[in-house]
Amino acid sequence: MSDTFIISIVTFVYFAAAFIYLISFVFSKKPVAVMALALTVFGITAQTAAFIIRWIHSYQLGIGHIPLANFYESIVFFSWSIIFIYLVMGRRYKNNLIGALANLFAFIMLAYASLSGDINSQIQPLIPALQSNWLTSHVISCFLAYACFAISFGTSVLYLTKQRFKGNPVDILPEPKFLDEVTYKMISIGFVLLTLGIITGAAWADHAWGRYWGWDPKETWSLITWLIYAAFLHARLVRGWKGTKMSLISIFGFVAVIFTYLGVNYVLSGLHSYL
């Protein structure tokens, strides 16, 4: 079975899991939540299998490398990271809405990867700049960070919705205080992972390009993202900010994440144009 075929199945598994999580949240049904969790675990297991199959397949093609090297592989790994972060950390909050959020994001990413015409899902050989042991640690830490920021973005949007609107569908949303707490926790973890991602990137750049920091657009934008989340943490820890203002910074931060991830490649050109 080809890895891309498995990924297309996993896409629908995540969609189904998101839907069932939503149902279990709305009707507070525990058995339904167990089913959603089972689907999520099944999804990530299949996705991990697809990852390994693709990895093995690349060796069979004689261009063996970990499948974290082009846009398709990165977006697939982004979706994996979100589910992984949810299962490892998000589940502790015992709220099915967060499960629905994580699966929804993972579904959107995989759907985009499969359906968008300009994403090449073929295994490509590694260009010389990417042939480094730093590739794995740099990409994994960056995308786990992005995954945390994606979940915090989701909870921030829910927070603002809860604050802004009243009435039937909005009232069942979790307490604002809870959403605020999840946003903060996710950003704390994401910030540490992003720092690690930038450091591993700097170490790699020093090796490949002879300098650890060169104000390449991707580097500059990752620093901007880092500064926004640093501001978030300082506002919380020093000033004690909570609620709406924090949600807005979190959303703003995620916009910077997306720009670092996509915008830099599509809008600005630089050394990271291969992603």
Next chain:
Amino acid sequence: MYHSWWFTLLLILLSVNIIACTAKRIPRIIKLTLPEKNKFDDRIFGSSQINKTIQCHKSLPDLEQEITPLLKTLVSLPIQVRKDDKSYFFSEKGRYSRMGFIFIHFSILLILGGGLIGAIRGFDGQMNIVEGKIADTIFLYGGKGAKKLGFQVRCDDFSIDFYKTGQPKEYRSDLTILENGKPITSKAIRVNHPLLYKGFKICQATYGIAGTANFQIVVKNEKTGKETALTLNLMEKTSLPDSKSLFAIGRFIPDHQNRGPAVLGVLIEPGKAHDMLWLFKDHNQQKRDLSFILKGFDTRYYTGIQVSRSPGVHIVWAGCILIMAGFMLSLFFIHTKVWLQISERKDGCEIKIAASVNRNRKDFEEKLEKLVIRLQAE
């Protein structure tokens, strides 16, 4: 922009800001990190972050027995003393948690400081060396002139390797470092595999074609059927066998009319106008009684290597390690202190609990509540 004076000034202002903001918190952090003085002080009860007083129907020795393992799971193995018929416990963990704050902010200063040293005393530039040649001067980036390295670099060979798809697989330069003309060390550098020498980092940056040489041409005399192999350089005349004519290569074009590399052959016969003919690789071309085939040629590459020196880089790496250590301390350690005082009452004991945590208070309170329930259970 990033190398301008005002950008450097902004970074220095940021450093001053970090120093000013963190300095005022440091004395308190150090005080809280030092060992607790009031381990068995009555005043702590009722005046801590978390305070509780509970009653239970158990004897003092029983409670003492029960509390030690419970505190060990919740916090750490407690210290116990007896004073005036009362039993005191003190248990603490994660004392260095707050040091994370100092590590993180100090590491930012280290990274900025290391960067500043690099910006002032470091440099980077590039030099192009043709295969077989020696170079000793780099051209600094940003048009900041040339700089002699103090040693020489010889490019022994450059090679480029492609995947079947046509994408580049490897750029490789075999370099030799020379001091006063004497070879010191040799290394093949590739992208991601630089050469370090005397604090200089030498990286593969680019390459290009410096020229072509040794054109191999086979000439066949159609009358006699005799073939002759020639090896020629550009503009080099040679006489053809069994003929008064001379032959030379006037031009080389890497891709002529999208038909691949070609050379312009010139056939010179005394007293006649020159004949010109384009020779493509492995294609027969006839002129008069002679036919020519271009069999091959050598490409001479130059390698573009980047040479850089960043004196502050070790300070930057120290800062990076320190910031991660700081995050680990802050994330995985919670400074937790628990004080307990047990005094005997008529039908059991009274337990006073005082506790403080520097993070995740809610989680801790839930766990403490469980401990209380365990103590009160019969």
